[in-house]
Amino acid sequence: MRALATLAALLATVSNSNADQRDPFAARTRGRSDAPVTVYEMSDFQCPYCRAFALTTLPLLEREYVATGKVRFVYINLPLTSVHSNATAAAEAALCAARQNQFWPMHDLLFRHQDDWAKLGQPRPYLLALGDSAGLDRGLLTACVDAGAAAAEVRADAERARRSGATSTPSFYIEGGLLEGAAPVEVFRAVLDSIYRSKTAVRPR
Numbered sequence: 563m564r565a566l567a568t569l570a571a572l573l574a575t576v577s578n579s580n581a582d583q584r585d586p587f588a589a590r591t592r593g594r595s596d597a598p599v600t601v602y603e604m605s606d607f608q609c610p611y612c613r614a615f616a617l618t619t620l621p622l623l624e625r626e627y628v629a630t631g632k633v634r635f636v637y638i639n640l641p642l643t644s645v646h647s648n649a650t651a652a653a654e655a656a657l658c659a660a661r662q663n664q665f666w667p668m669h670d671l672l673f674r675h676q677d678d679w680a681k682l683g684q685p686r687p688y689l690l691a692l693g694d695s696a697g698l699d700r701g702l703l704t705a706c707v708d709a710g711a712a713a714a715e716v717r718a719d720a721e722r723a724r725r726s727g728a729t730s731t732p733s734f735y736i737e738g739g740l741l742e743g744a745a746p747v748e749v750f751r752a753v754l755d756s757i758y759r760s761k762t763a764v765r766p767r
Contacts (some may be wrong), residue, residue: 568747588659590669592624593634598761599627599737599754600634604723606731607653608646608680615707615732615744616673620746623754632758637669639719640731653716655689658706659698667696737761 584603605612622634626635639657641649648675652672659668671692672679679688686707693703706712723733734741737757741749 587636589663590637590657590665591634591716592666593628594631595634596626597631597634599632600636601754601755602636602638602734602735603639604638604728604731604735606640606642606646606649607656607669608649609642609731610676611744612732613673613676614705616669618742619747619750623666623722623750626751627754633754637665638723639716640723640728640733641716641720642731642744646680648680648682650713650716651685651689652679654710654712654721655693655703657712657715658703659693659696662702664696664698668692668698671695696724 579765585591603615605616620752623633623635628635640654641653643650656665656668656672659665672689675688675692679685679692682688690704694700726735728735730742732742732744736753739753741753
């Protein structure tokens with residue numbers, strides 16, 4: 563509970579570069595803003611376990627919980643730079659894509675092609691090419707990546723995650739609890755169903 567409270571407080575302090583944007587995480591959020599349950603995923607684009615979650619479990623959770631209005635899902639960057647040398651570059655590219663409202667297409671492409679860009683000494687050209695596949699404006703994406711426009715945002719994400727207690731990826735904060743690792747979908751179903759029932763139960767007057 564303390565960890566989630568810390569995370570929520572840290573998320574609330576995020577600097578907003580666009581004063582008209584009420585939710586700075588909107589571009590990397592799936593689901594209704596008023597969903598009863600919110601899941602924060604701390605993830606690393608170069609992490610193979612994050613890839614497994616993104617490609618196998620997340621689509622099921624999106625169909626069963628996000629699309630039905632039960633869950634709001636928020637992506638938070640936690641690049642583990644000591645073991646994943648290209649994770650930060652990928653995170654910055656994803657957040658640059660978010661500025662064109664294409665975070666999730668870029669998210670999916672980064673994970674699908676992880677084996678291709680993760681091993682590169684200079685991943686920039688490949689990441690820009692993925693942006694083309696995601697339908698991004700190449701000029702805007704290139705300018706954003708080259709200027710390091712999203713670097714501070716990635717660092718802020720990582721700091722929030724670490725200060726809230728997350729040390730590995732993927733990690734999930736779900737309404738007061740921490741779930742670590744790419745657990746099977748059955749585990750997520752059990753947790754989400756229990757929390758959803760608790761939060762939507764009619765209380766006796």
